Amino acid sequence: MLFASLPxxxxxxxxxxxxxxxxxxxxxxxxxxxxxxxxxxxDIWPDEIKGRNRVAxxxxxxxxxxxxxxxxxxxxxxxxxxxxxxxxxxxxxxGRGGGDNKFGYAESNExxxxxxxxxxxxxxxIASTIERLSGGSADGLVFxxxxxxxxxxxxxxxxxxxxxxxxxxxxxxxxxxxDRAFVRVTDRPPQTKWATGSNLSFVSYAADPERNxxxxxxxxxxxxKGAAGQAVQNANLICGLPETAGLDxxxxxx
Numbered sequence: 001m002l003f004a005s006l007p008x009x010x011x012x013x014x015x016x017x018x019x020x021x022x023x024x025x026x027x028x029x030x031x032x033x034x035x036x037x038x039x040x041x042x043d044i045w046p047d048e049i050k051g052r053n054r055v056a057x058x059x060x061x062x063x064x065x066x067x068x069x070x071x072x073x074x075x076x077x078x079x080x081x082x083x084x085x086x087x088x089x090x091x092x093x094x095g096r097g098g099g100d101n102k103f104g105y106a107e108s109n110e111x112x113x114x115x116x117x118x119x120x121x122x123x124x125x126i127a128s129t130i131e132r133l134s135g136g137s138a139d140g141l142v143f144x145x146x147x148x149x150x151x152x153x154x155x156x157x158x159x160x161x162x163x164x165x166x167x168x169x170x171x172x173x174x175x176x177x178x179d180r181a182f183v184r185v186t187d188r189p190p191q192t193k194w195a196t197g198s199n200l201s202f203v204s205y206a207a208d209p210e211r212n213x214x215x216x217x218x219x220x221x222x223x224x225k226g227a228a229g230q231a232v233q234n235a236n237l238i239c240g241l242p243e244t245a246g247l248d249x250x251x252x253x254x
Contacts, residue, residue, distance in 0.1 A: 001239070003231055004028060008121065023053050023238055025231045031056035032125055040234040041129070042243075043180045043201060044070050049237040057234065058129075060226030061087055061122040061145060064154045066129050067183060068203045068218030071176035072169060073133040078162035078214050080134035084142040085126070086157045090150040090192075093222045113147040120145055152223050153192030158216040162207070169205035169214060177203075181244050182225065182233065190219040197221060199229030199247045 001023040004011050008029035015024055015031070031037040031054070038048050040055040044066065049055055058066070065085055072078045091108045107113070116123075123143045130138040164172075170185060177183040183201045184190075190202035202219040220226050229247060236245050 001025070001235060003235075005227075006030075020053065023235075025055045025057060025234050025238075027057045027227055027231050029056075029059060029121060029125075032058065033128070039129075040230065041066060042230055042233045042237060043067055043177065043183050044133075046180075046237055046243070049234055050240070052238055055234045055238060057227070057231050059122040059125055060089070060093060060154055060220070060222040061085075061120075061143070061156065062125045062129065063226045063230060064156045064201070064218040064220040065126055065143075065158060066133075067201045067220075068156065068158060068216040069130065069160075070133055071173040071203075072160065072162070072164070072205075072214065072216060073130060074176065075172045076134075077164040077169060077172060078160035080130050080136040080138050081140040082161040083130065083138065083140065084159040085144070086159070087143065087145040087154065088148050088156075089145060089154045089222055090152045091147060092152045093147075093154070093226075108147060108149045111147075111149060114144055115147060116145055150192065152221055153196060154218075154220050154222045154226060155190075155192050156216075156218045158218070160214040160216060161212050162214040163209045163212060164207050164214055165209055166205055166207045169207055169216070173203055173205065182247075189217050192219055192221075195219050195221045195224065197224065198249070199224050199233060201225050 005027040011028045012030040037054045037056045038052045040057045127138040173185040186204045204217045207214040
């Protein structure tokens with residue numbers, strides 16, 4: 001099995017030379033829309049991953065966002081075309097950029113930096129998956145990420161239109177993830193430290209039907225569920241291993 005984690009735009013050519021009988025998990029972004037590649041949202045579509053030779057890991061922001069939205073979308077509790085995502089991420093999300101890395105310690109410490117406005121690379125991925133889950137259009141999607149001065153972690157606060165109550169949202173999520181090993185549905189808003197160093201995904205909800213408002217919150221470790229952890233989970237699904245194999249609390253760095 002081959003795990004690839006190359007920069008977006010570079011893995012497609014390299015992996016095309018790998019024999020077809022070699023199982024590949026691409027953590028980069030080149031194959032998330034590719035024919036004959038399964039989209040590796042392991043907590044949502046595990047059966048589509050089992051036994052496959054080619055799996056494209058989702059991006060870190062999509063992992064947090066879509067796990068929070070999926071139960072609401074498949075149950076028709078929110079409108080897919082009116083979703084606003086306010087995302088916060090730690091500085092490890094940008095990787096090590098050497099001298100060209102604009103988000104080093106001096107720039108990030110005691111600072112809050114919005115970036116990728118209206119053009120972040122994960123926006124089409126989120127939009128297309130919202131449409132797949134809901135059967136409706138996500139044309140009104142707004143996604144704004146922010147860099148915050150912490151090492152790792154993602155928290156997304158998602159504003160949606162819908163008539164559901166908080167109890168209905170929580171119940172839908174608990175039923176949707178009833179047999180999933182890594183998703184935790186919480187009554188109170190989750191924090192990034194809850195997920196640090198793990199493959200866990202936390203989701204929570206607050207709703208006010210009188211205001212036609214549903215707020216969904218998702219938390220993951222961007223290096224765990226948002227990258228390597230989900231890749232290992234996908235590998236377990238591909239190989240028919242227990243889904244939790246190797247993911248029960250290994251040490252992490254940084």
